[in-house]
Amino acid sequence: MNDIRILVGDCLKMLPRLNPETIQCCVTSPPYWGLRDYDSDGQIGAESSPTEYVANLVKVFREVRRVLRKDGTIWLNVGDGYARNGGTGNCGPNAVVGNTRKLIQKRNCKVPNCWGLKDRDLLGLPWRVAFALQEDGWILRSHITWIKKSAMPESVKNRPSNATESIFMFAKSSPYYYDSKVVREHSGANLRNYWMLGPDPSGKGHPAPFPRELARRCILLGSREGDTVLDPFGGSGTTGLVASQLNRRAVLVELNSDYAEMTKERASVMESQLPMLAMERGKEYGRNGKKARLKAAHS
Numbered sequence: 048m049n050d051i052r053i054l055v056g057d058c059l060k061m062l063p064r065l066n067p068e069t070i071q072c073c074v075t076s077p078p079y080w081g082l083r084d085y086d087s088d089g090q091i092g093a094e095s096s097p098t099e100y101v102a103n104l105v106k107v108f109r110e111v112r113r114v115l116r117k118d119g120t121i122w123l124n125v126g127d128g129y130a131r132n133g134g135t136g137n138c139g140p141n142a143v144v145g146n147t148r149k150l151i152q153k154r155n156c157k158v159p160n161c162w163g164l165k166d167r168d169l170l171g172l173p174w175r176v177a178f179a180l181q182e183d184g185w186i187l188r189s190h191i192t193w194i195k196k197s198a199m200p201e202s203v204k205n206r207p208s209n210a211t212e213s214i215f216m217f218a219k220s221s222p223y224y225y226d227s228k229v230v231r232e233h234s235g236a237n238l239r240n241y242w243m244l245g246p247d248p249s250g251k252g253h254p255a256p257f258p259r260e261l262a263r264r265c266i267l268l269g270s271r272e273g274d275t276v277l278d279p280f281g282g283s284g285t286t287g288l289v290a291s292q293l294n295r296r297a298v299l300v301e302l303n304s305d306y307a308e309m310t311k312e313r314a315s316v317m318e319s320q321l322p323m324l325a326m327e328r329g330k331e332y333g334r335n336g337k338k339a340r341l342k343a344a345h346s
């Protein structure tokens with residue numbers, strides 16, 4: 048039953064390989080605009096303007112809509128950022144921080160010329176993406192606030208520190224599959240739209256994994272055992288690993304082969320639960336873990 052398939056490449060090129068209406072739910076977190084450098088050509092999030100970023104995500108999710116079943120849903124975690132002008136050194140927009148050469152620091156020396164943005168404006172990107180997807184035909188069903196139990200500290204003194212992110216739930220059409228009984232509040236009441244989660248050390252090695260509990264909730268709410276779950280921005284494979292533990296199949300797409308390898312390593316830790324791992328790129332591994340054949344396609 049358990050089956051994780053990893054497609055290594057640009058999701059805009061890899062998603063067309065999937066058969067239409069084969070995916071029940073998509074649980075994903077794309078790179079946030081201008082924040083991290085995932086060291087790959089063609090990475091989403093590195094566009095020179097946030098309007099291009101929004102347009103690219105609309106294109107990706109248009110392809111997701113093609114592969115989603117009629118009653119399917121998407122669960123989209125997306126973060127925000129600030130418009131900034133200038134700055135260098137350890138703290139300014141051109142600083143090198145942690146393990147990421149922050150794209151925002153290379154590029155955000157200039158406030159983007161859109162949406163009337165001014166220096167220090169919050170971009171409002173999650174909602175801009177949500178509205179763009181709504182306009183493109185998705186039914187926007189829920190905005191869930193992910194309250195971070197251990198948010199990254201911010202050294203700001205002129206506004207409250209950020210400690211939340213957005214998760215949007217969209218349906219392809221109505222009616223759609225949603226299991227309201229499977230995840231409940233402790234009191235037994237219907238699940239509320241604020242989730243206090245994390246931190247989760249299991250995705251160590253990737254700069255921005257989401258907590259397994261986030262994936263677990265979305266997968267349980269949006270799919271049944273035996274269904275296939277998609278993550279077009281697979282990263283270190285959290286969606287796939289959790290889907291597998293919940294007896295779903297998973298298809299992951301990831302541009303950076305190092306992260307795809309990381310998924311394999313995480314999967315091998317729980318190998319007994321993951322007898323089948325297929326990986327495509329130059330190499331394809333058979334569903335039973337045996338190397339099956341070589342493929343020329345690089346994407």
Ligand SMILES: C[S@@+](CC[C@H](N)C(=O)[O-])C[C@H]1O[C@@H](n2cnc3c(N)ncnc32)[C@H](O)[C@@H]1O
Pocket residue numbers: 056057058059075076077078079085087089090091092250253255256257258279280281282283284285286300301302303306
């Ligand atoms: C926020 S991370 C996802 C983390 C993931 N949820 C996890 O738990 O590990 C976004 C991922 O998207 C990948 N990515 C960026 N552009 C991509 C593209 N065009 N196609 C596929 N993956 C892409 C990045 O390499 C990065 O690993």
